[in-house]
Structure formats: C-alpha cells, structure tokens
Amino acid sequence: MGFHPEWSEISKLVSSSECIFIKKLSRNDTSWADSPKNGHQNGFLIPRAIAESNFFPELKNSNPDKSHIFDAEYQTFWPASGEVRTSTIKYFSMRNPNDIAKARPRYEWQHTGVPKEQFQRLTPASLLIVGKLAQLKFGTRYWFIVVDSVSEEAEIIETLFELKADFHYGLFNPSLLDASASASASEIDQLILELSQAIQEGTLEQFIKKQALPSPEALAVRAQTKWLNENSLDDMNPFSISQPGDAVMCISRDIEYSIYKQAELRYRAAQVARILLHGGGDPVANLVRAFSELDSIFLSAAQTRKSRAGLSFEHHVARLFRDGHIRHEAQVVFGGRRPDFVLPDVKALNLKGDALIVSLKTTLRERWKQLALEKPLGAIFLATVDDRVSGEAIDEMHRNAIFLVVPESLKKAKESAYNGYGNVITFKQFFDDEVKSKRPSLIISL
Template identity: 55%
Template sequence: MHQQEIQNWISKSEKLFVKKLSRNDCLWADSHEYGHQNGVYIPREIREADFFPKLRNINAAKPHIFETPFATLWPATGEYKASNLKHYSNKGPEMHFTGVPKEHFAGVTPASLMLGGILRESQGDAHHWFMVIDSGCEEAELLESLFDLPADFHFGLFDPQKFISVPQNETDALIEELSHSFNAGTLAAFIAAVSKLPSPQLLAAQAQTAYMQEHGLESLNPFAMSNPGDALMHISRDIEYKLYKRAELRHRAAEVVRIITTSGSNIVQSVVRGFPQLDATFLSASQHRKSRAGRSFEQHIARLLTDGKILFEEQAVTGGRRPDFVLPNLITLNDVNRDFGDALILSAKTTLRERWKQIAMEKFNCAIFLATVDDRVSADAIDDMQRQEICLVVPESLKKAKESCYKDKINVITFKAFFDEKIDVK
C-alpha cells in the first residue's frame, strides 16, 4: 500500500489499532508446522477495549470459550473475509484473530506492523479493515513517524484525528511566532535564526542530558546501568528524534514561508514560481532525516564508552578501512604480535538491511561486534552473520522481544553482556 492509500483509510476511520507483529503472528503463514494457528494474537488490553466486537459464549458445554464472527476488509487486495475472534479464557488473556488472508502475513520482515481501523461508514458487511505493512518498506517508517511510535512499542489504539505527533500547543506557538515575525517585518531575522538545523553532536548531547535528568543520572556509565542498550535505544530513537522533529519543523516551516513570500505577488504565483525550491526543500528534509540517524547513534555509543572509562579510538583509518570503533586503540589493533583477544572492532548501524555485509569483508584478526537497535533483522541474516563470525549487540528488550528473531541466536548478545563480558577494563 502506498502512503496516500494508507492515509486515505486512516481518514475513513473513527478508531485505529496498530500492532507490531510477533514472530508467532506470522510464522503460521510461512510454515505448515504452524498451520493450526492461522491468525494473529490480540493482547488483553485491546480485547477489553472497544475496538473489536464483543465476545460471547455460544456453547454452554464449553463455558471457557468466548468468540464472535465478524466481517473484515483487507484494502491491499480488496478482499472481504469472514473473520473470527476466539478467547480461551482457561489458557491465557490473549484473543485469537483468525480468518485473515494468509498471503498478507507470509514472508514479512520481523517487527512488521498490522494496521486496522473501525470505519465510520461500513463497506459491504465490514465495519473493520486491516492491512499488514512490512517493516522493510518506507510506509512503515511513515507510520512510526505519524503515530510517534516509541522504540519499545508493541500495540496501541489511536484516534485518527490526533495522529499527528507534533503537539498542538507547539504548532500554535510556531504559527503565532511566524505570523508575528511576518507582520513585524522581522521574518528575515527569524529565518536566519533557524537557517541551520542543530548539528548531530548538539542533538546527541541534548538527548543524553534529557535522559540523565529523566532518570536522575550523573553519567551514562554502562556498567552502572541494568539495561544500557535500552537506554541507548530510548535516547537515539525517542528522545533525540523528538528534539530533531521540533527543530526541523521550525527550520522547514520558516524556509517554506520565505519561498512563498518572495516568489510572487500573490499565493498562486508564489506556489507556481516557488515550486522548484519547495520541492528541493522537502527532498532535503527526507534525505536529512535518514542520514542523521546513523551519525547520532555513533555519538551515543561513544558517550557510553567514554563514561564507562573504556579506551577506544573512533573512525580510525587502517588499511583503507575505517571501523566505527576500535578497542582499545589502533596501535594495539595493528600490532602483529598481539593475541586475537587483545583488540576488538565495534561497528554501529541503526538499521542493517544488507549493509552488514561490508563489515564481513573487513578482516581484522579480532572479534567483530555489530551494534544496532534494529528489530527487523531476519533469522537468515543473523545466521549468515554467525557464519561470518559477526556478533550482533542489541538492546536488552529486543533480545527477548517476541517481535524480533534475536531470542535464541547465540551470536546475538545484549549491550549489558557486551560491556560486562566482552570489555576488559583495566
């Protein structure tokens, strides 16, 4: 589904449901071993809310079983399904959502999203619609941004009228500030003040400070934290991203106002004549969002290493290669007489996709660790990394998450294990 189609279905809805799909929610579509399941598990909090139809017992001989049939619409293929909800109250709190199109769940990337809505006006017999959005596509990133989904998101209900993540009071304040500058003739000064987005270093520092204040910490010493990986993920994917979006809104809004107010004598002329500049502005915004994430992730890892008093060298060039972090330093890494365990390489990538393969080609005669906060890595990719002797380092919550493939993989460790077991602090 394209972005505009997704937004169209959102606009038709009075309530929305988003669930990050667990592996159990999808494996049945890929393997006959799970054929008895044929559906998605719905958590108790959603079962007890008003999104799905009410369950009822229809068989007095089995009073522990509650269920209800209902029609669903799947816009990606346009098909209607006779779906069913069933809750075995003697087995646990989750409800089973069956009668869903198998092909929508087959082969999807880990941590993909199921989006559904209650239609304001029914279509056919269906009052509910659903779609699966693969986490490997841009539409998943759009959904995460629109609903401001945190790094540890699992499921939730949303009001489609309030899904824009920028708080209304901030929006109103910016409108008032821009309007005042325009009317007072000080627009140029305002634009100049927000002409540059904060540097990755500044944003990273602000996010780290905010996290420490929130948790009453004086440093980000990983040895003093029970879940340093979760802290890293929260700082980089939640706190810093919110700071960035606030700064970006001010920067891009001011730039658009400048283009509109200088490209013509009326709004029509301004839009038409200023379109190339507007187009370039929005393209720049998209590219900048993607490029900044990796740089800030490295900043946060460097902060943990520094506060933990761990010796490291960042972006050191060796033999035409530039690993993100060398521990303890480049001199030790290049020492031909050292032992294998005297040095290690730590690479950092917020999202992996196929980019991990470039690390496999870089042989350093030492252990190679790859840090990430990406929960979308497939089991096959993890196995490929193991064959290349690459160890993944992930946040503590992702290692055990139902949505990821990390739990039983021996070449996947937590940040806590990395710092406590792989780092030799002398």
C-alpha cells in the same frame, strides 16, 4: 515478504476510520504462515488491552456446552487483495477448564480467517494496521493491512503515528494525527507568535537564519542531557546503567527525534512562510509559482530526517565508552578500512592483540557483510538498534564470527528474531562480559 497497498491508499483508509489499531507483529503472529509446524494457529493474537477496549466486535458464548469459550464472527476487508473475509475472534477464558487442578485464566484472543499469503515471508517487527471505519464500507467496518517493516510505508506509518522504540501495540484516533504532533500546543502557539512578529517587522530572513537545524553533535548532547535529567543520572557509564542499550535506543530513536522534529518545524515553517509571502504578493499565486521550490524543501526535510539517525548513533555509543572510561579510538583508517571504533586502539589491532572492532549500523539490511573482511584483525561486534534482522542473517553473521550487540529489550522481544541466538548479546553483556570481565585492561584506572 507480505504485500500491501501503497501509502496513498492506506492514507485514504486511515482518514476514513474512527479508530486505528496498530500491532508490531510477533514471530508467533507470522511463523504459522511460513511453516506447517505452526499451522494450527492461522492468525494473530489480540492483546488483552485491545480486546477489552470495544474496538473489535463483542464476543459472546455461542456454545453452552463450552461456557469458557467466547467468540465473534464478522466480515473483514483486506485491501491488498481486495477481498472480504469471514473472520473469527475466539477467546478461551480458561485453560483446562475440566481439570480443576490445572484450570487457570487465559489472556489471549485469537483472530483467524486471514489471508495466509499476506503473513508470509515478513521481516521481523512488521506491522498490522486495522481500521474501524466510521461508516459501513465493503460490507464491513473493519479493514486490515499487513506492512513489511523494511518497506517505505512502514517508515511513513512509524513517523505519522509517532511509534516509539519500545512500541508493541496501540489504538489511535486518526483525527488527532498531525505533522507537528511532537510539538506541544504552547510551542506551536509560540512559533506562530514569533513568525507573525518577524513578518510584521520585516525580519523573517534573520529569523530563518537563527533556526538552522542543529548539528548531529549538538543534537546528541541535547538528547543525552534530557535523558540524564529524566533519569536523575550524572553520566552514561554503561557499567552502572542497568540497560545501556535501551538507553541508547530511547535517546537516539525517541528523545533525539522529538527534539529534531521541533527544530525542523520552526525551520521549515519559516522557509514556507517566506515563499508564500514573497514580495508581499498573493499567497495562493506564490504557492503555485513556487511549487517546485516547496517540493524541494519537503524532499530535503525527508532526506535529512533519514540521514541524521546513523550519525547520532555513533555519538551515543561514544558517550558510553567515554563515561565508562574505556580505551578506544574512533573512525581510524587502517588497511583501507575505517571501523567506527577500535578497542583499545589501532596499534593493538595491527599487533593482532586482544583488540575489538565495534561497528555501528542503525539499520543492517545487507551492509553488515563488509565486516566479514575485517575478521582476521580482531573480534568483531556489530551494534544496532534495528529489530528487523532475520534469523537467516543472524546465522550468516555467526558463520562469519560476527557478534550482534542489541538493546536489552530487543533481545527478548517477541517481535524480533534475536532470542535464542548465541551470537546475539545485549549492550549490557558486551560491557560487563566482553570488556569488564574478559578484557579489564580496556578500562582506564582512575
């Protein structure tokens, strides 16, 4: 696992920068650090859009005899180790420039001169954070941090920069970052107006009660409805949706989160207003005296935000089963176990028929291992939207006869380790092959 500073230090660097480049690292960006077979790269690739954005130093041709090569050498600061490196960006504008028949443009900019140890043993989908400082510091204007995707800092970065499920890379302006970024300006203005009115009328307590955070069921329905409207669909039938896994990932990780954040802003802002204005006293005095209460509010907000993700995933997969008219039972206890779904039902499972166990994990970590105990009872499919699963874990699942079901885009993503593994299938493959083709009796005839 790579090593990096804690968020407090990262935050200072972010706030001192005029622009931030974030990239979700591909396996090609990191495999060279773990295996001598890929040692020729010794760095990461810069996407064309970023290379042409003027974020990095301008590249020039430094060797007239090789006019197709452009490069730039510059100093880079790596806070994790406190060192300044001489790094190089190189762009080969043509492949095989001396062979007219094979010559063709290339669109890869390679960045070398990086600390190898910071790219070693990284979990898939880890992040590279690059800041362009407003002023010269550490002898350079560029700082680099590699953040492992399973770290707490990665979660903070994903939240702060609002990185969506399909994020690969992007440029960000630190001055525009805001805790309420997911709410539009009109929504914020409306909240300010409503809060001010409730305070003036002495109805703040009633206002707070109306802002109760939505239940997982209600949140799931709102997110599904929004996705269906945006895609002009009437239902979430997995047999008619081209990429049902991507749909679930988008709904649970992007749409639902955005809805939740808007509801959370209204609820938490009202709670804080009540504390600051308590008894009509001085807001500053109330802030100091009730600091522990404020701390509890924000701690509760963070914990609730984390726990709601797993609950929603189940609702979205259940919607696929319902709209696809697939026989299933949810959360049925048998033999001391309670899988998320059994297809078609527990009775078939007990009779050792052609039944399926479908378990859900938004994030896998080591929790999938308990599924190996259910192997004798039926075929096991583990569905997830987690792109951080290692190749070693996938191999171990294969040895335990567990199939991993992932969104379609994650199966082929360069940042994940899923491509090339036979026991990793997409949601589309699960519904079309494992259900419709191999087990048509699971589908209810209408």
